[in-house]
Amino acid sequence: MLDVLSGFVSELRAAGIPVSLTEHLDAAEAMRHVPLEDREALKYALGASLVKSSSHWHAFETAFEVYFSLRGPEYTIDENSAGKANEEKGKTSGDSGRQGSGRGGGSGQEAMTPEELAELLYKALLGSNDSMITAVARHAVARFAGMEAGRPVGGTYYLYRTLRNLDLDGVMQRLMEQARTGAIAAPGKGDAEGSGSSGLTGLEERLVRDEYQSRIDKLRQEIENEIRRRLVADRGSEALAKSLRKPLPEDIDFMHATRDELVALRGALQPLSRKLAVRLARKRRHGRKGPLDFRSTVRHSLSTGGVPVDPRFKYPRPSKPEIIVIADISGSVASFARFTLHLVHAIASQFSKVRSFVFIDGIDEVTRFFEGTDDPAEAVHRINTEADVIWVDGHSDYGHALTVFWERWGEEINAKSSVLLLGDARNNYHASHSWVVKEIQKKARHVYWLNPEPRGYWDSGDSIVGEYAIHCDDVVECRTLRQLERFVGELA
Numbered sequence: 001m002l003d004v005l006s007g008f009v010s011e012l013r014a015a016g017i018p019v020s021l022t023e024h025l026d027a028a029e030a031m032r033h034v035p036l037e038d039r040e041a042l043k044y045a046l047g048a049s050l051v052k053s054s055s056h057w058h059a060f061e062t063a064f065e066v067y068f069s070l071r072g073p074e075y076t077i078d079e080n081s082a083g084k085a086n087e088e089k090g091k092t093s094g095d096s097g098r099q100g101s102g103r104g105g106g107s108g109q110e111a112m113t114p115e116e117l118a119e120l121l122y123k124a125l126l127g128s129n130d131s132m133i134t135a136v137a138r139h140a141v142a143r144f145a146g147m148e149a150g151r152p153v154g155g156t157y158y159l160y161r162t163l164r165n166l167d168l169d170g171v172m173q174r175l176m177e178q179a180r181t182g183a184i185a186a187p188g189k190g191d192a193e194g195s196g197s198s199g200l201t202g203l204e205e206r207l208v209r210d211e212y213q214s215r216i217d218k219l220r221q222e223i224e225n226e227i228r229r230r231l232v233a234d235r236g237s238e239a240l241a242k243s244l245r246k247p248l249p250e251d252i253d254f255m256h257a258t259r260d261e262l263v264a265l266r267g268a269l270q271p272l273s274r275k276l277a278v279r280l281a282r283k284r285r286h287g288r289k290g291p292l293d294f295r296s297t298v299r300h301s302l303s304t305g306g307v308p309v310d311p312r313f314k315y316p317r318p319s320k321p322e323i324i325v326i327a328d329i330s331g332s333v334a335s336f337a338r339f340t341l342h343l344v345h346a347i348a349s350q351f352s353k354v355r356s357f358v359f360i361d362g363i364d365e366v367t368r369f370f371e372g373t374d375d376p377a378e379a380v381h382r383i384n385t386e387a388d389v390i391w392v393d394g395h396s397d398y399g400h401a402l403t404v405f406w407e408r409w410g411e412e413i414n415a416k417s418s419v420l421l422l423g424d425a426r427n428n429y430h431a432s433h434s435w436v437v438k439e440i441q442k443k444a445r446h447v448y449w450l451n452p453e454p455r456g457y458w459d460s461g462d463s464i465v466g467e468y469a470i471h472c473d474d475v476v477e478c479r480t481l482r483q484l485e486r487f488v489g490e491l492a
Contacts, residue, residue, distance in 0.1 A: 001031065001036065002028065004067055004068065004237075005024075005027060005028060005031065005046075006024075007067055007237060007238060008046075008063060008064070008067040008068070009024050009027070009050070011063045011066070011067065011237075011238070011241045011245075012050060012059070012060065012063055014245065015059045015063065015245050015246075015247075015248065016059070016247065016248040016250070016251050017050070017051070017056045017059060017060065017248065018052070019050050023049055023050055024050075026049040027045075027046050027049040027050055030045040030046065030048070030049050031045065031046075033045070039068065042068065043061075043064055043068070046064065047060060047064075053268075053271070055248065055249045055250075055264065055267060055268045055271075056248060058246075059245075059246065059248055062241075062244055062245075062246070063241055065225065065228055066228065066232060066237050066240050066241045066244065067237045067241070069225075069228055069229045069232045069237075112139060112143075114143075114165070117136065117139055117140065117143065118166075118167075118171075120132065120135075120136055120139070121136045121140075121166060121171060121219075122171055122174065122175070124136050124219070125171060125175060125212060125215045125216065125219070126175065128215055130218075133215070133218060133219050133222055134222050136219065136222075137219060137222035137223045137225075137226050138226055140162050140165070140166055140223060141158070141162055141223060141226045141227055141230065143165075144161055144162045144164075144165040144166070145158040145159075145161055145162045145227060145230075146158070146161060147227070147230055147231075158227045159220075159223060159224060159227060162223055162227075163220070163223070168216055168219075168220075171216075172209075172212060172213070172216065175212050176205070176208065176209060176212070179200060179205075179208050180200055180205070228240070249261075249264040249265050249267065249268035249481065250268055250272070250480060250481040250482040250485070251480050251481075251482055252264065252265055252480060252481070253479050253480060254333075254335045254336040254339060254452050254479060254480065254481075255332045255333065255335065255336065255452050255453070255479065257335060262335065265339065265481060266377070268481060269339060269342055269343060269346075269481070270346070272343070272481065272485060273342075273343055273346035273347055274346075276343075276347055276485055276488065276489060277346070277347040277349065277350060279489065280347065280350045280489065281350065291313065291314050292311060292312070292313055292314075293312040293313055293314045296312035297310075297311050297312045300312060320350065320351050320352040321351055321352065321416065321417075321418045321445065321446075321491070322351065322352050322353045322354075322355075322414075322416045322417045322418065323344060323351045323353070323354045323355070323417075323418055323420065323491075324355050324356075324357070324413065324417055324418070324419045324420070324444075325340070325341060325344055325354070325355070325356045325357065325420045325422065326357045326358075326359070326363075326402075326405060326419065326420065326421050326422065327340065327341060327356070327357070327358050327359070327420075327421075327422040327423065328358075328359060328360070328396060328398070328401075328422060328423030328424070329358045329359070329360065329383070329384070329387075329389065330360040330394070330395070330396045331396070332424075333422070333423055333424050333452055334384075336422065336450075336452040336478070336479075337358065337422050337423070338380045338383075338384075339481065339484065340420075340422055340450065340478075340484060341356055341358075341366075341376070341379075341380055341383070342376045342377060342380055343484060343485075343488060344356075344420075344488065345370045345376045345379065346376050347488070348370075352416070354367070354370075355367045356370065357405060357409070358383055358387050358389055359389050359398075359401035359405075360389045360390060360391075360394055360395070360396055360397075360401070361389075361390065361391040361392055361393065361394065361395060361396065361397035361400055361401060362388060362389050362390050362391035362400075362401065362404070363389065363401040363402075363404050363405050364387045364388040364389055365409070366379075366383045366387050369382045369383055369386070369387075395428050396423075396426060396427060396428055397427065397428065397430045398423065398425060398427045398430070398432065398433075398464075398468075399427065399430050399431040399432050399433035399436075400430065400433070402433055402436040402437065403433050403436055405436070406436045406439060406440070410439065410440070410443075413440060413443045413444050414443065414444075415443070415444075415445055416445055417443070417444045417445055418444065418445050418446040418447075418448070418491060419440055419444045419446070419447045419448070420448050420449075420450060420491075421437070421447070421448070421449045421450070421468070421472070422449075422450050422452075423449075423451070424451055424452060424453045424457075424463060424465070425449075425451065425458075425463050425464050425465035425467075425468060426461065426462045426463050426464075427462055427463075427464050428462055429462050432464050432467045432468070434464075434467045434468050434470075434471060437468050437471040437472065438471040440471075441471050441472070441473075446473045447471065447472045447473055448472060448473060448474050448475075448476060448487075448491070449465065449468060449469065449472045449474075449475040449476070450476050450478040450484075450487065451465055451475060451476070451477055451478065452477075452478055452479050453477075453479070454477065454479065455477050
């Protein structure tokens with residue numbers, strides 16, 4: 001079991017979840033105090049020991065289901081179970097049932113015909129029988145998934161094949177028709193009331209549908225678990241965990257995030273900004289000691305007979321930088337710009353001043369949207385709808401946008417200003433006007449360029465980041481929330 005726990009911890013680390021040696025030892029100690037046969041108790045005991053962020057819980061659950069999945073010979077994938085998918089290709093249900101029983105080697109599930117399995121599924125969902133739902137899931141995977149030993153096919157394909165043959169939409173329609181006619185008691189209604197009713201009100205029908213849908217979702221989850229157990233038995237925990245591994249919210253690529261991943265990113269951003277603000281405040285408050293303050297040391301040594309027992313130092317007083325953000329909000333880099341603006345303004349208290357500008361081919365200052373609001377997300381939404389960033393055709397023109405910025409606001413840059421330029425520098429073959437960045441660098445404290453594209457893509461096609469890079473203090477690849485957090489932390 002300790003070997004399984006070590007592999008589990010290694011997988012969590014590979015997925016990006018930080019697990020220290022002390023937490024690993026705590027998890028091993030926790031396993032001594034929970035019954036190992038109780039998977040739920042074991043799961044939450046390990047979660048309490050190893051998981052520190054709610055955004056990491058999904059990755060933890062996936063790894064747990066792999067490394068602590070149920071084991072046994074009934075989950076072994078063999079050639080007989082793989083042959084069940086052939087029933088879809090023209091065989092009659094009676095013949096397929098007899099063939100399944102002939103090849104099954106003593107397993108009762110293979111003797112069940114598709115019609116019998118469909119009826120068992122209907123009864124399981126009708127009565128919300130958990131044990132029957134589990135049995136249906138096991139039978140369905142064995143018959144319809146067509147899993148083959150050693151075959152490099154992901155679990156998603158097996159899940160699709162199984163659900164397609166179960167026809168859950170048809171089962172739902174049958175259940176709803178029976179509930180509407182009163183042939184069965186609707187969930188949540190007594191038998192007498194349900195059997196005598198000739199129909200359902202709109203609210204009742206919605207509640208009934210939601211209840212049946214939750215039972216179908218439970219069946220789907222059981223099927224996923226069954227497929228996962230069989231894959232673990234066939235390929236091993238490490239191989240399967242690697243194929244199921246998904247990035248944590250802080251490691252999701254801004255430019256290629258799906259809709260669900262963007263939601264996860266938004267959820268991780270607020271707690272990240274709070275943590276970063278606290279860390280920066282502590283860093284500034286407990287800065288390293290400065291040079292020895294000789295006069296103060298001598299003065300305080302008089303109370304100890306002239307012995308400098310308590311040396312005094314000149315503590316540095318780091319000034320808060322002034323931040324000017326100039327962000328491209330066109331196309332695929334828009335998500336990156338939104339998250340950066342959100343994070344910078346969420347920790348604005350750590351800077352003396354924050355000013356924000358956004359552009360496509362025109363440029364507009366959007367600092368006003370962040371003033372008077374406690375929610376940076378609301379300000380970012382207003383930027384998307386109200387900012388005046390179109391000059392001609394709405395295609396990125398870094399040269400024109402930077403030139404307008406210099407003409408209108410260039411005089412306001414000073415030696416305390418740190419300028420952040422956000423974008424992929426894909427300029428649609430317009431003039432770069434890189435001299436603007438050169439002039440900004442002369443007046444500003446620092447000039448940084450944050451590029452959400454991988455370094456291998458820089459200066460390819462219409463990217464001209466190299467022309468701007470020579471006038472910047474640093475050009476940083478910044479594709480994930482983790483990289484953005486690291487950069488902002490060092491900046492402040």
